[in-house]
Amino acid sequence: MSDGSIFRGLSAFPLTPADADGVVDTQALAVMIDRLVVAGVDSIAVLGSTGTYAYLDRSQRSRALAAAVETVAGRIPLVAGIGAMRTSWVCELARDAERLGADGLLLAPVSYTPLTQDEVFTHFEAAAATTGLPVCIYNNPSTTHFSFSPELVARLSELANIAAIKMPLPVTGDFEREVGQLRSSCRDGMTIGYSGDSGAASALLAGADAWYSVVAGLLPAAALRLTRAATGGDRAAALAAHTAFEPFWSLFSVHGSLRVMYLIAEQLGLKAGSPPLPIQPLPGSVSAAVAEALHGLKD
Amino acid sequence: MSDGSIFRGLSAFPLTPADADGVVDTQALAVMIDRLVVAGVDSIAVLGSTGTYAYLDRSQRSRALAAAVETVAGRIPLVAGIGAMRTSWVCELARDAERLGADGLLLAPVSYTPLTQDEVFTHFEAAAATTGLPVCIYNNPSTTHFSFSPELVARLSELANIAAIKMPLPVTGDFEREVGQLRSSCRDGMTIGYSGDSGAASALLAGADAWYSVVAGLLPAAALRLTRAATGGDRAAALAAHTAFEPFWSLFSVHGSLRVMYLIAEQLGLKAGSPPLPIQPLPGSVSAAVAEALHGLKD
Numbered sequence: 001m002s003d004g005s006i007f008r009g010l011s012a013f014p015l016t017p018a019d020a021d022g023v024v025d026t027q028a029l030a031v032m033i034d035r036l037v038v039a040g041v042d043s044i045a046v047l048g049s050t051g052t053y054a055y056l057d058r059s060q061r062s063r064a065l066a067a068a069v070e071t072v073a074g075r076i077p078l079v080a081g082i083g084a085m086r087t088s089w090v091c092e093l094a095r096d097a098e099r100l101g102a103d104g105l106l107l108a109p110v111s112y113t114p115l116t117q118d119e120v121f122t123h124f125e126a127a128a129a130t131t132g133l134p135v136c137i138y139n140n141p142s143t144t145h146f147s148f149s150p151e152l153v154a155r156l157s158e159l160a161n162i163a164a165i166k167m168p169l170p171v172t173g174d175f176e177r178e179v180g181q182l183r184s185s186c187r188d189g190m191t192i193g194y195s196g197d198s199g200a201a202s203a204l205l206a207g208a209d210a211w212y213s214v215v216a217g218l219l220p221a222a223a224l225r226l227t228r229a230a231t232g233g234d235r236a237a238a239l240a241a242h243t244a245f246e247p248f249w250s251l252f253s254v255h256g257s258l259r260v261m262y263l264i265a266e267q268l269g270l271k272a273g274s275p276p277l278p279i280q281p282l283p284g285s286v287s288a289a290v291a292e293a294l295h296g297l298k299d
Numbered sequence: 300m301s302d303g304s305i306f307r308g309l310s311a312f313p314l315t316p317a318d319a320d321g322v323v324d325t326q327a328l329a330v331m332i333d334r335l336v337v338a339g340v341d342s343i344a345v346l347g348s349t350g351t352y353a354y355l356d357r358s359q360r361s362r363a364l365a366a367a368v369e370t371v372a373g374r375i376p377l378v379a380g381i382g383a384m385r386t387s388w389v390c391e392l393a394r395d396a397e398r399l400g401a402d403g404l405l406l407a408p409v410s411y412t413p414l415t416q417d418e419v420f421t422h423f424e425a426a427a428a429t430t431g432l433p434v435c436i437y438n439n440p441s442t443t444h445f446s447f448s449p450e451l452v453a454r455l456s457e458l459a460n461i462a463a464i465k466m467p468l469p470v471t472g473d474f475e476r477e478v479g480q481l482r483s484s485c486r487d488g489m490t491i492g493y494s495g496d497s498g499a500a501s502a503l504l505a506g507a508d509a510w511y512s513v514v515a516g517l518l519p520a521a522a523l524r525l526t527r528a529a530t531g532g533d534r535a536a537a538l539a540a541h542t543a544f545e546p547f548w549s550l551f552s553v554h555g556s557l558r559v560m561y562l563i564a565e566q567l568g569l570k571a572g573s574p575p576l577p578i579q580p581l582p583g584s585v586s587a588a589v590a591e592a593l594h595g596l597k598d
Contacts, residue, residue: 021387054411055385086354087576088320112353112409112442113557113578123577143411145444258412277386278422279412 002134004191006077006104007164008209009042010227011193012216013050015261016064017272024060026067028271032217033071039220042210042227044072045106047081049143050214050258054083054110055276062096069101083108083138087123091130098131105131106166108138109146117152124156134163140195141168150185157186166212169196175206197257198249201242204230214257215248218264222297247293255282263290301433303490305376305403306463307508308341309526310492311515312349314560315363316571323359325366327570331516332370338519341509341526343371344405346380348442349513349557353382353409354575361395368400382407382437386425393430404430405465407437408445416451423455433462439494440467449484456485465511468495474505496556497548500541503529513556514547517563521596546592554581562589 014036017028029046036044046068047053047061056064065080072078080102082093090107097105107127109120128135137156141147156162165186170178175194182192193210194203200211204227216223222244229237251260258275259282265272267290274281313335316327328345335343345367346352346360355363364379371377379401381392389406396404406426408419427434436455440446455461464485469477474493481491492509493502499510503526515522525540550559557574558581564571566589573580 022385049412085575086321109577110411113348113555114441115577116579119577119579122579126576142413256412276384277425278408278414278418280415280418280421 002161002163003189004134004164004209006043006079006134007136007191007193009231010216010223011043011045011079011210011212012036012041012220012223013045013048013212013214014217015265015272016047016051016056018052018056018060018276019273020277022056022060022276024056024064024067025271025273026063028273029064029067030071032270032272033068036217036220037072037075040224041076041216041220043077043079044068045079045081045212048106048212049140050217050261051081052258052276053081058089058093058096061093062100065097065100065102077103079104079106079136081106081108081138082127083110085110085112087126090123090127094127094131094133098133102133104134104136104163106136106138108140108144110144111146115146117149120146120148121152121155124162125159128159128161131161133161135161136164136166137162138166139168140166150181153182154185157190162190164191164193164210167192167194169194169199175199175203175208179207197245197252201226201230201238205233205235205238214252214261215245218261218268218270219297244297247289247296251286251289251293255286260286260290263287264294267291267294301460301462302488303433303463303508305342305378305433306435306490306492308530309515309522310342310344310378310509310511311335311340311519311522312344312347312511312513313516314564314571315346315350315355317351317355317359317575318572319576321355321359321575323355323363323366324570324572325362327572328363328366329370331569331571332367335516335519336371336374339523340375340515340519342376342378343367344378344380344511347405347511348439349516349560350380351557351575352380357388357392357395360392361399364396364399364401376402378403378405378435380405380407380437381426382409384409384411386422389422389426390429393426393432397430397432401432403462404432404434405437406434407439407443409443410445414445416448419445419447420451420454423461424458427458427460430460432460434460435463435465436461437465438467439465449480452481453484456489461489463490463492463509466491466493468493468498474498474502474507478506496544496551500525500529500537504532504534504537513551513560514544517560517567517569518596543596546588546595550585550588550592554585559585559589562586563593566590566593
């Protein structure tokens with residue numbers, strides 16, 4: 001049984017710099033990743049939603065991961081997203097990731113035809129059986145359009161390689177209740193983490209093991225302050241760190257976090273290219289708001 | 300300006316027979332397509348949702364389309380689905396389809412990151428500018444997770460190559476009102492058709508120009524009876540033809556039309572392979588219900 005030890009603390013999700021045809025700029029990606037390692041994040045997850053995996057083909061995903069492995073050079077755990085429409089593609093991507101040197105995998109049940117609970121179980125079972133790496137369940141209904149039942153999560157947690165789950169923010173807002181339910185229904189050693197940056201402080205204060213963070217992909221120091229305060233139980237410091245990010249949460253909510261991340265990269269002088277069309281760059285008026293938010297954060 | 304003349308009447312959506320790795324069985328596809336031409340459908344749309352385009356890579360989509368072009372051999376219009384996540388991929392697929400000999404294109408705004416109305420406009424504008432072929436807007440929120448505003452449809456209808464729209468069944472159930480609104484907001488010559496087989500009789504009786512039909516991909520004779528009765532204004536015959544299909548509408552509603560289509564093919568002795576995993580074949584118990592539905596249809 002894999003344990004979830006690599007899926008703890010602050011997991012940073014970098015963009016994947018690429019050109020208009022989806023060819024990855026591996027040098028720009030290396031620059032982005034090195035600064036995350038230097039900043040001290042607990043792990044890096046390449047080719048997540050923020051890493052635009054859904055817009056990159058298999059060969060470009062391999063190029064991005066190979067560059068990430070070389071840059072991280074074993075200093076911290078490196079996780080790779082392997083979501084794809086076909087089970088056969090996911091298995092290929094899992095093998096690619098293992099061969100290239102990833103430490104763990106992140107699997108979202110991407111769908112076109114709506115999937116049943118049993119279909120998603122079998123999909124994860126096949127992927128997990130393909131690899132010796134620990135797998136994190138990527139539960140993100142707003143992009144995958146699949147909702148995991150509590151029974152499915154419990155059933156998946158019994159598979160040897162399923163080591164972690166990345167949850168969306170609970171609709172009820174009750175993190176303690178949800179974390180407690182997941183701990184009691186999933187096998188021991190599986191970690192429970194959250195995405196949805198605006199809820200990170202609440203999730204970690206409620207005992208979640210990990211924050212799968214968009215902002216940490218570019219603003220690791222401020223995200224680490226939030227993470228360390230919340231996991232250390234310092235509620236006041238965690239909420240102060242959360243509050244410092246509020247202009248970003250607002251921008252994310254209005255424009256989508258991915259589009260805003262490209263502007264943050266630009267403001268920081270990091271080469272990221274443009275979002276993959278049809279996703280469009282935001283207009284200059286939003287750039288000014290991003291600059292102001294960055295000024296307030298003092299990261 | 301392209302007109303929508305190829306997007307009229309009964310458009311049949313065949314499966315794309317393929318193996319477990321997504322390699323298309325072009326011979327089996329040719330058999331399936333030839334019987335549709337012989338049955339007298341008005342057009343064929345390969346690589347639609349029923350043709351599992353979302354589960355096939357670019358090279359397999361080309362192989363499928365090339366086989367379809369060869370089989371149809373100009374006897375009726377042949378339309379190809381070109382939906383994909385990236386605008387750059389859609390443009391490649393449009394060029395592939397034109398080069399291979401398709402007569403028209405079907406474009407769904409597939410999404411991962413939720414898209415804005417402007418982003419989808421620009422996506423269609425780029426695709427339409429790439430090709431001289433007429434394009435049908437594939438409006439199917441249940442798989443693409445994008446909802447077209449009436450303003451966006453009207454704006455798209457002004458692009459030279461946008462020739463048709465394929466609508467989902469109206470949530471209000473009021474086809475006449477919706478068809479009337481679309482006719483008044485879209486430019487002349489653009490055709491309005493519907494998918495959602497259970498609503499086809501109502502749509503055509505309300506004046507829609509086309510039925511984009513899943514069942515017609517395997518059961519063209521019964522689908523033609525429904526189409527000819529409804530477009531000819533014979534309400535009683537159209538409703539009788541609709542009623543004969545009711546066991547299929549029920550099965551589609553419970554299991555999803557795609558999964559049921561693989562069982563229909565099996566019952567008809569047509570080679571279709573299995574659905575692309577993670578989508579699973581239905582159990583034998585459903586086969587019996589499909590056999591009974593086929594017996595009742597006498598197609």
